[in-house]
Every structure is written in C-alpha cells, then in structure tokens.
Amino acid sequence: MHRRRYRSALVALGALASLLVPTVVAAPPAAAAPSGTKTVIANLFEWNWPSVASECTNVLGPKGYGYVQVSPPQEHVRGNQWWVAYQPVSYRIESRKGTRAQFQSMVNTCHAAGVKVIVDTVINHMSGQDAGGTGWAGSSYGHYNYPGIYQSQDFHYCGTSGNEITSYYDRWQVQNCELVNLSDLKTESDYVRSRIAAYMNDLLSLGVDGFRLDASKHMPAADIAAIKGKLSRSAYIVQEVIYGAGEPIGPGEYTGNGDVHEFRYGKDLARMFNNERLAYLRNFGEAWGYLPNSKAAVFVDNHDTQRDVGGVLTYKNGRTYALANAFMLAWPYGSKTVQSSYTFSNRDAGPPSDANNKTLNTTCFSGWECEHRWQVIANMVGFHNATQGAGVSNWYDNGYQHIAFSRTGKGYLSVNDENFAINGRSYYAGLPAGRYCDVIHGTFSNGSCSGPVITVDSAGWFAANIPAHDAVAIHVGAKLS
Known part of the structure; x- marks a missing residue:
C-alpha cells in the first residue's frame, strides 16, 4: 500500500511503429519449465486464482519466470476499488479473487509449471472503515474490532488528529500512527505477532514460497524479525520500504529480514529515459547510493507507483516502457519484478469485475494490459536467465x-x-x-x-x-x- 494517494492521468501512447509493443507472446502449449536459475517475478496484480494458474502453465513457466506475485488473498472490505484488498477484515483465504480451494489449486498448478508463488501480505493494519461492516466472506468487523482475531487493545492510538501520520520525519509516528485511516496493529505485542504468523503459516501450509510484506516501513524491523521467527519454515521475504530523502526510517534498516524494494530505481530509470541520458546508467545500482545488490528488489513500476503522475514509466509509455524493462532484465542489479496491470484511467479503479465486484477471468488486452506478455519483456526474461552470474x-x-x-x-x-x-x-x-x-x-x-x-x-x-x-x-x- 503506497503511503500517498495519487491522481492518475491517461497518457496517450501515439502510433507505435516499432515491434516493441503491443506484440504479444501467444500462450504456448504447456511445457516443462526451463532448467537453470529463474528469479524474475511476474506481479499479476489483482488477477483471480484460476487465471493465475492458467498463466503459470501457459506463459510464466515456458517463458522462464521463476515466481508469480499474487495480490492479497485474505478476506477484505467490500467495494470495487483496487485498494479494498489492502483492507483486511479477517485472515480467511476468501476474497473477490477466489476461494481457498481455488487458491490451493493455483499454488499447486504454478508449482507444476516450475513457478513459485509470492503472496502480497498485509500485516501492518486492518481496515480503514470507521463504521465497520461485513467483509467479502461474511465476517462482521469494526474499525478496531475483528471478532475472534483482534480487539481494541491490539491497535495503536497515537494521539494525533484522527490518529493519522502527520510527519514522515517522526519515526514514532510513522510506526505507531495510522496510514490513511487504516487501523494500525500493535506489532510489538506477542499476541498480535502470533496472529499474524498464524496467517502466514496458513499460507505456507498451502505451499506458498514467499511473502511481499506490505507497508513494512510502518513496522519496526525488529517486529518483522520477531514475526518471521514464528514462521513454520523458511520463505522468501521482500519488504516494501519507500525511501524518503532525509527521513529517519530507511530501507537499509530492513535488509536483515530479507530483500527490500528499491523504489529509487524505477524513478531514476524513468528520469534517464525521459529527461537525462542513458549514458549515465554505466554504473547503475549501488554506486547510486542504492541498497546492496544482494538485497535490492527492483522494478520499473509497481501497482502503487504506476498510479503516480509522471514519477515512473508505465504501460502508458509504450515503447519506452518496454525498453526500460529490457534494460532492467539485462542489467545485473537486484532481483527483478515485472508488473502486469489492468488498464485504468482512474487511480482508484479496480480490476475488470462483475456486478458483484468479483474479479473476472483475465483476458489479455481486453481490460488487462499483461505487460509480462509483451514480446520484448517476455523474451528478455530468457536473456536474464541465460546471462545469470555474468559480469x-x-x-x-x-x-x-x-x-x-x-x-x-x-x-x-x-x-x-x-x-x-x-x-x-x-x-x-x-x-x-x-x-x-x-x-x-x-x-x-x-x-x-x-x-x-x-x-x-x-x-x-x-x-x-x-x-x-x-x-x-x-x-x-x-x-x-
């Protein structure tokens, strides 16, 4: 969940004479996954579970993607916006993307295709609905009351207006106040840590291979370490920590827990393509003050930053976006994630859905952008795999x-x-x-x-x-x- 809320502007692509986009990699017949090290992550943002399973079999495995990142699977508030998935009301694996059985089937199918599964995991907070209500799967909840899970004593009350973060230069506020009204869990509490770990262990029992920890900056690194210590087995961890110049909380604090998103990467890459010089990329990475190569998780854009106005390159930038992804996949810095989006013009817009807000099956290039299938991007995953370890x-x-x-x-x-x-x-x-x-x-x-x-x-x-x-x-x- 991005710490800010952005407006979006639809950017005209113009005529694309090049073969860069929108050439599509057709879904080949199911095949054994390629051998060798596969580390590229495809973030199938807001895809439902049957569609993820099909994509693992038909595209991700054959094209050499090593992981698929899926959107939060727990029960959430009702609505049609994308961010409802980031407002949990229980830890039941039941959401508009599918049932627990469908989730389990998806994990098994992806594994059979040689693709590991990373879950976007919301553990910093619960919902942001003052009045409470009924969640997607029928669970009742209040802003600070989640029956059978959390009660009022399990949340932070920081004393600012509306309990909101008012300054990102105040460490205590960032980690104890509310992010856009989302009820902030008391992650220093052993009870809360145990409940969070139980949710993550449930996902591990279903075969999940790793976790993207949403809003990690809003939890002390030590709290995340304590939760990690309660997991039933090892798993890949990547943490969302947004760099802010001059802020007291930096991404480097979290590297002891696992990988950390390097948000400066996509912004600087966009700046080089749009306003400065690609020649400057000669030492792109740690020399730019970024996280250590072995701990950095990078992307051209993700589901949050693509809703910024002009901050990063997105699918709306057409061929330039394809070139930036080609560079990322060829350049040896960080673990790479390719974003796969649905088309939007309103920053709050949710994925293609039915009248009840249940996410529809993905049909690429019909409401779903599917950048991970663009010929340049999909084929450069093979380049990445073939050149692993080379300087x-x-x-x-x-x-x-x-x-x-x-x-x-x-x-x-x-x-x-x-x-x-x-x-x-x-x-x-x-x-x-x-x-x-x-x-x-x-x-x-x-x-x-x-x-x-x-x-x-x-x-x-x-x-x-x-x-x-x-x-x-x-x-x-x-x-x-």
Whole structure:
C-alpha cells in the first residue's frame, strides 16, 4: 500500500511503429519449465486464482519466470476499488479473487509449471472503515474490532488528529500512527505477532514460497524479525520500504529480514529515459547510493507507483516502457519484478469485475494490459536467465541515449533511445561466433527465430541497424543451430 494517494492521468501512447509493443507472446502449449536459475517475478496484480494458474502453465513457466506475485488473498472490505484488498477484515483465504480451494489449486498448478508463488501480505493494519461492516466472506468487523482475531487493545492510538501520520520525519509516528485511516496493529505485542504468523503459516501450509510484506516501513524491523521467527519454515521475504530523502526510517534498516524494494530505481530509470541520458546508467545500482545488490528488489513500476503522475514509466509509455524493462532484465542489479496491470484511467479503479465486484477471468488486452506478455519483456526474461552470474563488459555509449553492453560471454544488449536511427555500426559482443535470434524482435523456439537473425563473426563482432527508440538483444540461449 503506497503511503500517498495519487491522481492518475491517461497518457496517450501515439502510433507505435516499432515491434516493441503491443506484440504479444501467444500462450504456448504447456511445457516443462526451463532448467537453470529463474528469479524474475511476474506481479499479476489483482488477477483471480484460476487465471493465475492458467498463466503459470501457459506463459510464466515456458517463458522462464521463476515466481508469480499474487495480490492479497485474505478476506477484505467490500467495494470495487483496487485498494479494498489492502483492507483486511479477517485472515480467511476468501476474497473477490477466489476461494481457498481455488487458491490451493493455483499454488499447486504454478508449482507444476516450475513457478513459485509470492503472496502480497498485509500485516501492518486492518481496515480503514470507521463504521465497520461485513467483509467479502461474511465476517462482521469494526474499525478496531475483528471478532475472534483482534480487539481494541491490539491497535495503536497515537494521539494525533484522527490518529493519522502527520510527519514522515517522526519515526514514532510513522510506526505507531495510522496510514490513511487504516487501523494500525500493535506489532510489538506477542499476541498480535502470533496472529499474524498464524496467517502466514496458513499460507505456507498451502505451499506458498514467499511473502511481499506490505507497508513494512510502518513496522519496526525488529517486529518483522520477531514475526518471521514464528514462521513454520523458511520463505522468501521482500519488504516494501519507500525511501524518503532525509527521513529517519530507511530501507537499509530492513535488509536483515530479507530483500527490500528499491523504489529509487524505477524513478531514476524513468528520469534517464525521459529527461537525462542513458549514458549515465554505466554504473547503475549501488554506486547510486542504492541498497546492496544482494538485497535490492527492483522494478520499473509497481501497482502503487504506476498510479503516480509522471514519477515512473508505465504501460502508458509504450515503447519506452518496454525498453526500460529490457534494460532492467539485462542489467545485473537486484532481483527483478515485472508488473502486469489492468488498464485504468482512474487511480482508484479496480480490476475488470462483475456486478458483484468479483474479479473476472483475465483476458489479455481486453481490460488487462499483461505487460509480462509483451514480446520484448517476455523474451528478455530468457536473456536474464541465460546471462545469470555474468559480469558487464564492452560498455559503449555515445554520451547520450545510445548504449550497449555485454553480459560477459553470454549476452549483448544495445538500446537506441535517440530520435534517429543508428545505422551502419558494428558492435563488439564478445560472444561465440554464430547466428543468434534478436529477441527484441523475434522469439526463439525449437532452434529457430521468428524475427531477425544476428550473425556474430569469429572475432566477436556483429553489424546492426537500430531504429530510433528500439533495441537489439542476443544471448547464448537463443543461438541458432
């Protein structure tokens, strides 16, 4: 849950002559998951459980995604906005996205496809409804009363107007006052910690592999550590901690618990593409003051930041968004998450739903944007997997918006975000001689390429013409026989 509430503005994409978008990767028949290390996360934001299961089988597994992140599965308040899922009223696995049985089936199906499951987990707070009411699955609740779970003594009352956070420069307020009226749990209480851990252990019993901890900044790192200590088995942990310049609470405090979202990454990447120079990305990562590589979780946008106005690149930026994701998936910093959205023009708008606000099955490009299927993004997941562990070498830039680099001995990416084509240039890839599929413009399958083929000579060079706002990418996993 983002700490701020933003207005959204619909940005016209314009005509997209490039193959970058909206070319779609068709759902191939079910196949065994690729071998090797797979760490890219697809955030299927607000997808229902049958649709997630189908996507694991037909797209995520075959394309090499290692994880799927699913939206909060617990019972929540009623409504059609996206944020109702971030207002729990009980820990029952019953929501507008599906039943407990459907959730269990989804986890099993994803595992069979070689895809692990991360759950977006809301543990900092309960609902933000002053009057209370009845939740999605029929549970009654009040703002500070959740029968059988929490009573008034289990919440913080910080003494500010409306118990609201009034200053993000006051550590105590940020971690003891309410975030947009959401009843703030007393996570220093062993009882509260035990209830939260019981919910997470229930999810673990269903086979869940990891947790995204929503609003982690609003809980002391020690409280999260104590909750983690009550889990029945180990699980991947990634924490939402938004960096704020000059604020007393920083993301670095939370690295002892697991990975932490590096929110500066997407904002700075957008700034380089929109206003500054891609040439500056030569040392993108820790040298920019970011979290350590081994603890950083990065994304071009997520469900919160894409509702900002101009702060990050989103699907509404079309080809530039695709190029930014291609860079992220090729560049060796942090664990990567690809956002998969539904189309929206109102920042509060929920996913495609029926008259009762039950989430509809996903139909890509019919209300659902499905960026994880865009040809560039989906194919660059394969690039990421093929180049795991390789360093960066052979960096080139023209001082402005044309960059290129190798993942040493395994892959090569050249991005031209200039307003003009770069023609007649040769690139030193340092790859074995042979013919490679340009995975930006074609898909490699069964030893052949559906798009252009790049020939690397015996000295490791190749020639290519790159149109404006376009790219070329080759890797050893897409080498033609």
